[in-house]
Amino acid sequence: MLEKSKAAYEEALRYIPGGVDSPVRAFKSVGGVPPFIERGEGAFLYDIDGNRYIDYVQSWGPLIFGHADPKTLEAVCEQANKGLSFGAPTLLETELAKEIVELFDSIDKIRFVNSGTEAVMSAIRLARGFTGRDDIVKFEGCYHGHSDSLLVSAGSGAATFGHPSSPGVPEDFTKHTLLARYNDIESVKRCFEASSDIACVIIEPIAGNMGLVPADEEFLQQLRALCDEHGALLIFDEVMSGFRASLKGAQGLTSVRPDLVTLGKVIGGGMPVGAFGGRADIMAHLSPEGPVYQAGTLSGNPVAMAAGLSVVRRLKKDPSIYKILELRAKGLVGGFQKIADARGVPLQTEVRGSMFGFFFNDRPVKNFDDAQRSDLELFAKFHQEMIKRGVYFACSQFETGFICTPLDEKLIDETLEHIDEGLKKIV
Numbered sequence: 001m002l003e004k005s006k007a008a009y010e011e012a013l014r015y016i017p018g019g020v021d022s023p024v025r026a027f028k029s030v031g032g033v034p035p036f037i038e039r040g041e042g043a044f045l046y047d048i049d050g051n052r053y054i055d056y057v058q059s060w061g062p063l064i065f066g067h068a069d070p071k072t073l074e075a076v077c078e079q080a081n082k083g084l085s086f087g088a089p090t091l092l093e094t095e096l097a098k099e100i101v102e103l104f105d106s107i108d109k110i111r112f113v114n115s116g117t118e119a120v121m122s123a124i125r126l127a128r129g130f131t132g133r134d135d136i137v138k139f140e141g142c143y144h145g146h147s148d149s150l151l152v153s154a155g156s157g158a159a160t161f162g163h164p165s166s167p168g169v170p171e172d173f174t175k176h177t178l179l180a181r182y183n184d185i186e187s188v189k190r191c192f193e194a195s196s197d198i199a200c201v202i203i204e205p206i207a208g209n210m211g212l213v214p215a216d217e218e219f220l221q222q223l224r225a226l227c228d229e230h231g232a233l234l235i236f237d238e239v240m241s242g243f244r245a246s247l248k249g250a251q252g253l254t255s256v257r258p259d260l261v262t263l264g265k266v267i268g269g270g271m272p273v274g275a276f277g278g279r280a281d282i283m284a285h286l287s288p289e290g291p292v293y294q295a296g297t298l299s300g301n302p303v304a305m306a307a308g309l310s311v312v313r314r315l316k317k318d319p320s321i322y323k324i325l326e327l328r329a330k331g332l333v334g335g336f337q338k339i340a341d342a343r344g345v346p347l348q349t350e351v352r353g354s355m356f357g358f359f360f361n362d363r364p365v366k367n368f369d370d371a372q373r374s375d376l377e378l379f380a381k382f383h384q385e386m387i388k389r390g391v392y393f394a395c396s397q398f399e400t401g402f403i404c405t406p407l408d409e410k411l412i413d414e415t416l417e418h419i420d421e422g423l424k425k426i427v
């Protein structure tokens, strides 16, 4: 059933480390062969063996209108015919910037880059340049891309200062990164006690990279107050939640406003795009207006901007899309919960707009420690059963699921039948 994918994977392993260009794609934590994809259409992925999958990954978030969305493709083709890249200003960049600035109170100015990693790395440099401070605070379980100072883990004991979570990252780089615990304001206070040199606190206001774990409103308010008290900037990393949790991302669901915001994924409509923006006085420190250097040969790429514009404009025109996607997400996890309850499988679920998450866990998940107490073995078996049945969930317990507009109630019901059969098989 995955014969061609198996051969393709073996071939890829000969030429590409681990056979993939981003580690999670290798299916390591769930086992089995990753299906090699031939094409997508709407809610479906098709692999090279001809299997069809109902896709809840959607390229890890970007494709809110589904695969090969005709309107996005039209915008891309129209622009591609005029040229792929100019390395000079275009109207498209200003148009997309304007759409985003109009939507987010917290963004006066914005700059486009090529990935979420780059957006966060640049936002942090800007925060450091603006405040003249070196240290940053991040939360365990939040992912902000793979730049050096963010590949940090807690290490042993109750250390506040982080250690590299990957070889190749010098201790000297990560010693400026302090680690706090998600939804735990006391742990953030300890960081501010340990350092008077904190430039910024960066958080996924709706964490999507330890599974889906939203921050409590009170916690975000306290975080804002702490940053103000200590003169540190608050950065919301909305690379995933932006245009996913709501039209305004997490900022459509909380009253708390950050100083800087990072975006990515949906704003590129499937093309490589990231962005960072925020208060005008902070953004003014960015080169060429100010001294903080940041650049990119392909930044604001016209084809990527055209794709992003097409997507963002349609979402702005019809924000009711989010209500519909949320209802479907709730239908999915609600049905899943019923099935799990009936089979005595402990399950925790969350929904925020078009994002959903589930943990095989008997207790509510508020932080990374809680998430790690989930039944990973059961998840791996579940994932394999789902792939066999043509349902493509993210291949890790610590990821978020995404509903796209073509994924209708009929497909949710079909998914629930597969979940029921799959769970029957393994518990």
Ligand SMILES: *Cc1c(COP(=O)(O)O)cnc(C)c1O
Residues within 6 Å of the ligand: 114, 115, 116, 117, 118, 120, 143, 144, 145, 146, 204, 208, 209, 237, 238, 239, 240, 241, 264, 265, 274
């Ligand atoms: C995906 C993601 C990133 C990294 O974006 P890339 O485009 O993969 O570099 C950063 N932060 C968050 C919250 C993300 O979900």
